[in-house]
Amino acid sequence: MKKILLVEDDLTYSRIVKTFLEKNGFAVEASTKVKEAQNILNSGKFDLIIADFRLPDGTGMELLQWSKKEFPQTQVILITHYSDIRIAIKAMKLGAFEYITKPINPDELLATVNESLSSKSKVPEAIGDEASPSKPNQKSGSSPSTNFYVAGTSQESEKLEKHIQLVAPTDLSVLILGETGTGKEFISRRIHEQSERRNGPFIAIDCGALPKDLAGSELFGHVKGAFTGALDNKTGHFEAAHGGTIFLDEVGNLSYEVQIQLLRAIQERTIRKIGGNKEININVRIIAATNENLLLQAGEGQFREDLYHRLNEFTLHAIPLRRRKEDLEIFAEHFLEESNQRMNKSVKGFTSEVWEIFLGYDWPGNLREFKNIIQRAVLLTTGPLVEKEALPADLNNPEFAFSSNRPSNTMNQAQDLPSPRDYKSQWIEQEKELIQQVLQDTKYNKSKTARILKMDRKTLYSKMEKYGLN
Numbered sequence: 001m002k003k004i005l006l007v008e009d010d011l012t013y014s015r016i017v018k019t020f021l022e023k024n025g026f027a028v029e030a031s032t033k034v035k036e037a038q039n040i041l042n043s044g045k046f047d048l049i050i051a052d053f054r055l056p057d058g059t060g061m062e063l064l065q066w067s068k069k070e071f072p073q074t075q076v077i078l079i080t081h082y083s084d085i086r087i088a089i090k091a092m093k094l095g096a097f098e099y100i101t102k103p104i105n106p107d108e109l110l111a112t113v114n115e116s117l118s119s120k121s122k123v124p125e126a127i128g129d130e131a132s133p134s135k136p137n138q139k140s141g142s143s144p145s146t147n148f149y150v151a152g153t154s155q156e157s158e159k160l161e162k163h164i165q166l167v168a169p170t171d172l173s174v175l176i177l178g179e180t181g182t183g184k185e186f187i188s189r190r191i192h193e194q195s196e197r198r199n200g201p202f203i204a205i206d207c208g209a210l211p212k213d214l215a216g217s218e219l220f221g222h223v224k225g226a227f228t229g230a231l232d233n234k235t236g237h238f239e240a241a242h243g244g245t246i247f248l249d250e251v252g253n254l255s256y257e258v259q260i261q262l263l264r265a266i267q268e269r270t271i272r273k274i275g276g277n278k279e280i281n282i283n284v285r286i287i288a289a290t291n292e293n294l295l296l297q298a299g300e301g302q303f304r305e306d307l308y309h310r311l312n313e314f315t316l317h318a319i320p321l322r323r324r325k326e327d328l329e330i331f332a333e334h335f336l337e338e339s340n341q342r343m344n345k346s347v348k349g350f351t352s353e354v355w356e357i358f359l360g361y362d363w364p365g366n367l368r369e370f371k372n373i374i375q376r377a378v379l380l381t382t383g384p385l386v387e388k389e390a391l392p393a394d395l396n397n398p399e400f401a402f403s404s405n406r407p408s409n410t411m412n413q414a415q416d417l418p419s420p421r422d423y424k425s426q427w428i429e430q431e432k433e434l435i436q437q438v439l440q441d442t443k444y445n446k447s448k449t450a451r452i453l454k455m456d457r458k459t460l461y462s463k464m465e466k467y468g469l470n
Ligand SMILES: Nc1ncnc2c1ncn2[C@@H]1O[C@H](COP(=O)(O)OP(=O)(O)OP(=O)(O)O)[C@@H](O)[C@H]1O
Pocket: 128, 129, 130, 148, 149, 150, 151, 178, 179, 180, 181, 182, 183, 184, 185, 186, 187, 249, 291, 318, 334, 367, 368, 371
């Protein structure tokens, strides 16, 4: 009997659909939330997921992305109240079999279910931001994102995720602080996609790449003839983001003049195109990011303090990778899979030597560097595992990996602390013991073990293989 997981938070609706499908010969399990659905999927094989688009703790789209990664053979049908072509296109691109709108016609549902179960599950199109061309200063276009967001399981990551979930549904302006490559843009997309604005546009602007003299016109638009070269009316990013979210990366790079315009746009919720005299109402949530100290810049008169406070109604700290090393594994798997897909390869994992290097290095370029290194390694790897020869020479050299003069390591060099290598081997040892213990306690039930340890089954399998616990 084919198994279907129905994810729908409207209980009456869920009961009707469940009974209908059961009468038609399917085994149906029902769930109301994304997290709950993930747990159910982790504990048994399903042939099809039917998910509502809006769920209390996320979207059916997120579940789709997750399931395509974790269980690529399982078909997914998305259901929604809205006939939104953008969502439909995105869902199909992400590998959904079909997208149907409420109210559901039973015959149509049954036909779609049968069709999906007799077809091969689709592979998502390009996953990852670098795959899609973007304008030089518009970071990733205004289309809905196809980025798969990995939240991480370390304590720091869980705290960040909790803060994201708290702030997302509000309309507060968020300032994301963090080093380069820590995922600030990914976080801002996450906020957008968890917010009421998720069906509106998300526009990411790299303020550092905006030409100084054109920044105002790029952000707020201009009217024909406003300046030499203004040959036509132009819609600015703020107007284009109406109803959605605008992400201003490297916001500290905006000129003082543009800062004034931005402040006005935030305070009055209107913009005026350059050279124009009409006030245009805008309803845009602003998320800004910086890796500089804006308050310090404010003190030096380079950044307006009033604007700083307007942008900073809530602060999030993107975490440097060296402070979330427990997450290395989950990100490694994600980037490995992404790279395999992009390059049509089937590299299975990393040797223990490579893991040693990964754990010892302090990743100054953070997730971006990690992703690029895995991508390069996958390209160079011909066997089943990435070996240390596929890593760049500087990473491959243990002296380099352990001798960086970054503050985090300077601390570790203090005489009364063990060396990073000692910490790392202690950690590996403890992790191995913990997994062994839980496996014994659950009588080698791997799904249960993974659940208890808060890791997905694939991560558990690769750790078991790494530690020889098979
Ligand atoms: N949560 C995440 N899940 C999966 N991949 C991620 C995540 N965060 C970041 N990445 C990866 O790391 C890369 C860099 O992330 P992002 O562009 O968001 O960083 P950033 O902090 O905005 O960088 P910069 O400061 O240079 O603008 C992304 O292209 C993506 O591949």
